[in-house]
Amino acid sequence: EVQLVESGGGVVRPGGSLKLSCTASGFTFENFGMTWVRQFPGKGLEWVSGINWNGVGESYADSVKGRFTISRDNASKSVYLQMDSLRAEDTALYYCARVRSGYYRAEYAQHWGQGTLVIVS
Amino acid sequence: IQMTQSPSTLSASVGDRVTITCRASQNIYSWLAWYQQRPGRAPKLLIYQASTLESGVPSRFSGSGSGTEFTLTISTLQPDDFATYYCQQHNSSPWAFGQGTRVDIK
Numbered sequence: 636e637v638q639l640v641e642s643g644g645g646v647v648r649p650g651g652s653l654k655l656s657c658t659a660s661g662f663t664f665e666n667f668g669m670t671w672v673r674q675f676p677g678k679g680l681e682w683v684s685g686i687n688w689n690g691v692g693e694s695y696a697d698s699v700k701g702r703f704t705i706s707r708d709n710a711s712k713s714v715y716l717q718m719d720s721l722r723a724e725d726t727a728l729y730y731c732a733r734v735r736s737g738y739y740r741a742e743y744a745q746h747w748g749q750g751t752l753v754i755v756s
Numbered sequence: 757i758q759m760t761q762s763p764s765t766l767s768a769s770v771g772d773r774v775t776i777t778c779r780a781s782q783n784i785y786s787w788l789a790w791y792q793q794r795p796g797r798a799p800k801l802l803i804y805q806a807s808t809l810e811s812g813v814p815s816r817f818s819g820s821g822s823g824t825e826f827t828l829t830i831s832t833l834q835p836d837d838f839a840t841y842y843c844q845q846h847n848s849s850p851w852a853f854g855q856g857t858r859v860d861i862k
Binding site for chain 2: 670672679680681682685694695696697730735739740741742743744745746747748749750
């Protein structure tokens with residue numbers, strides 16, 4: 636069974652930093668692209684960032700470009716989201732999601748974690 | 757690419773046929789996915805490539821459309837189906853989601 640477990644969320648002051656982690660199990664992690672999607676309180680979904688199976692080709696939503704950095708470690712079956720210069724409008728539930736193939740760009744989220752909450756206040 | 761769903765909220769009864777529309781701001785061919793999100797839960801993939809049902813999803817869910825206009829249909833609404841539904845274009849990056857359609861009990 637595919638499992639994705641996010642961690643690292645919490646309360647941080649504006650301008651601060653936080654690093655989210657997502658640990659995978661139940662599939663061959665190195666074969667799949669990964670993404671982060673966030674959900675604002677009581678609102679809809681926003682794609683944040685994605686990374687290919689080999690750790691390259693990453694991209695970001697305009698709203699986080701230059702502040703967030705995605706990375707992965709296939710040996711530890713984990714994907715990360717380093718979030719710097721955090722703003723109040725970054726407050727959201729952050730989901731880690733696996734796509735169907737090794738490349739995330741023209742893909743969809745086949746499996747989701749349960750999310751980790753980030754509050755910037 | 758911007759995605760626009762309608763309606764934003766839909767009230768229906770168990771057994772009803774329900775249709776949700778999603779429009780893309782430009783041609784995305786058939787590269788559209790639909791998700792269901794129940795309260796307090798992560799989204800769940802229902803359909804991809806506009807009409808392909810994800811494994812394990814009940815056959816009462818169906819998707820259609822191409823280009824810029826798409827629909828999600830639930831043929832006979834069940835109690836488990838009261839949830840929020842999102843479309844997402846998977847034609848290119850950055851991904852774009854619709855704003856969601858909440859299906860609640862009439």
